Structure formats: C-alpha cells, structure tokens
Amino acid sequence: MSEFASKVVVITGASSGIGAATAKELSKQGALLSLTGRNEERLAQVVDECKKLGAKDVIQVVGDVSKQEDLERIIKETADKFGEIHVLVNNAGLGLVVPIATFTLDQFDRCFNVNVRAALYLTKLALPYLEKTKGNIVNISSTGSTTYAFPGCCIYNGAKAACDHITKAAALELAKSGIRVNAVNPAGVETNFAVSAGLTEEQSKALYAQQAKLHPLNERNIKVEEVVDAILFLASDKATMITGSCLRVDGGRALTGQ
Structure with a gap:
C-alpha cells in the first residue's frame, strides 16, 4: 500500500x-484529493x-488563487470535507512575457499574486492542519528563478526567485513544528504554460x-511525469530529512548557465 493512501x-x-x-498519480496511490483550478470544465x-x-x-474547489477569498475557501472546504491536510502542493503558476518598457502594474501584481502570495498565504492557512499531521509543502518553482533569463521575463523570473526564497525561509521557520517545505524547479516542460503566458501556439x-537543445542530458524537454516523480519524492517519507531544498529537474541545464 502506498504511503499516500488516505492522505489528504x-x-x-x-x-x-x-x-x-500529480493528481492522477496520487489517485493511483489512493490519496484523498482537494483539487483547485479556475477552469471548472x-x-x-x-x-x-x-x-x-x-x-x-x-x-x-473552483477558484482563482490570486483572490484572498478563494484561497480561504480552498482550505476551508478541504478541512470541512476531510478534517486534516497532509500535503500542500502549491502548483498554480502564471507565466508572463512582457518587456519592461510596456508592462503594467496590474500584470506585475497578478504574476506575483499567483506565483508568490498565493503559495505563502495557503501555507499560513494550512499551517494548523500541517502541524497536527507533521505534513509537508511542495512549491512548484522554475529553473528560471536562478539559472536563466529571457527578454520579457523579468517579472516572471523575479516571482520564481521569490518562490525559492520563501521556500527556504518557511522551511527554517516551520522546522520546529516538524513541517518540511521544499520546491521543485523544472526547466522546459511541454505543457500549455507558454501559451497561457501570452505566446502563440507557433511561438x-x-x-x-x-529549450530542448539547452538540456545537455538527451537534449530534450522535461516530461511532466518526471516533474511529478520529484514532487512525490519530496512529499514522501523518503525525504524525511530534506527541507528547504529547491530540486532542479532540468536535464543539466543549470550547469550550462543558460
């Protein structure tokens, strides 16, 4: 039986x-899931x-993690249903490709609200439940936090750098409560993320x-399943003494500095 069986x-x-x-893999292992997204269908x-x-x-729980009331509803509805929380995966992210010369403060605020504020506020809201279960948190960051920067990605890179640092600061602060906090930092993963960031399908x-050429290992992009494996490892008892880690899943890209 999986260690995630019956865990919330x-x-x-x-x-x-x-x-x-991640949700589908945990389903195979018999977990209890609270899933959030903006697209109800x-x-x-x-x-x-x-x-x-x-x-x-x-x-x-259909909701927008940039909104305080939706963040509060996520934890409330989870607690009302299950009574406890063992793992929080702060995966919701927002890409943004916009030049410094043309960005707006609304764009800046939304990018940081989704990528940074939501993760930290959900950590606060989930804290009483994680303290009881000695649970853990996995934040989904990016190698863009430290390794590379693209023109137009100043805000996004900054948000992911902030994600890394709140991961480390939270890990230190919550260690006394037995709560582990880690991050997974993928490089190029082929999802719909780039389109949601404002690029066309062709772009x-x-x-x-x-990006595939920038991954020295096999010169291919990262598979979603490979990121999921890292998430589940950090959330599992196999990582009992790992906290404050930002685990790169990047095919060696960080080694190239690109």
Whole structure:
C-alpha cells in the first residue's frame, strides 16, 4: 500500500499540466484529493479521471488563487470535507512575457499574486492542519528563478526567485513544528504554460524546440511525469530529512548557465 493512501493532498492549478498529472498519480496511490483550478470544465474532467484511477475521494474547489477569498475557501472546504491536510502542493503558476518598457502594474501584481502570495498565504492557512499531521509543502518553482533569463521575463523570473526564497525561509521557520517545505524547479516542460503566458501556439513550439537543445542530458524537454516523480519524492517519507531544498529537474541545464 502506498504511503499516500488516505492522505489528504491539496493541489492548486490542478486543471492541467503538472498539477493534473500529480493528481492522477496520487489517485493511483489512493490519496484523498482537494483539487483547485479556475477552469471548472477542465477541473471536473481531472476529478473524474482521478476517481477512475483510484483516488479514495476527490473534491474540486473552483477558484482563482490570486483572490484572498478563494484561497480561504480552498482550505476551508478541504478541512470541512476531510478534517486534516497532509500535503500542500502549491502548483498554480502564471507565466508572463512582457518587456519592461510596456508592462503594467496590474500584470506585475497578478504574476506575483499567483506565483508568490498565493503559495505563502495557503501555507499560513494550512499551517494548523500541517502541524497536527507533521505534513509537508511542495512549491512548484522554475529553473528560471536562478539559472536563466529571457527578454520579457523579468517579472516572471523575479516571482520564481521569490518562490525559492520563501521556500527556504518557511522551511527554517516551520522546522520546529516538524513541517518540511521544499520546491521543485523544472526547466522546459511541454505543457500549455507558454501559451497561457501570452505566446502563440507557433511561438510556444519554437520556444520548446529551442529549450530542448539547452538540456545537455538527451537534449530534450522535461516530461511532466518526471516533474511529478520529484514532487512525490519530496512529499514522501523518503525525504524525511530534506527541507528547504529547491530540486532542479532540468536535464543539466543549470550547469550550462543558460
């Protein structure tokens, strides 16, 4: 039996990409899932798939993590349903490609609200439950936090750098409560993320083709399943003494400095 069987796992940004894939893998292991996303139709599809894959129980909380009331509702509805929380996966992210010369403060605020504020506030809200279960938190960051920068990615790179540092600061602060906090930092993963960041389908394909060449190991992009493996490792008892870590899943890209 998997160690995740009957454990309550909250996953934000669960309607697609890494979040959806993480939910499906945990379903196979019999977890209890609280899944959040903005797209109600896609989220419902993921919930149905999770039930078919063996999730012990699944609830969906449609909401926008940039909104305080939705963040509070995520934890409240999870606690009302399950009574406890063992793992919080702060996966919801927002890409943004916009030049410094033309960005707006609204764009800046939304990028930081989704990538940084939401993760920290959910950590606060989940804290009483994680203290009781000696649970843990996995934040989904990016190698863009430290390794590379692209023109137009100043705000996004800054947000992911902040994500890394709140991961480390939270890990130190919460260690006394027995709560571990880690991050997973993927390089290029082929999802719909680039399109959501404002690129066209054609631009997205070109970007992923370019990024693949920057991964020395096999010169290919990272598979979603490979990121999920890292998330589940950090959330598991196999990582009992790992906290404050930012685990790169990048095919060696950081070694090239690109």
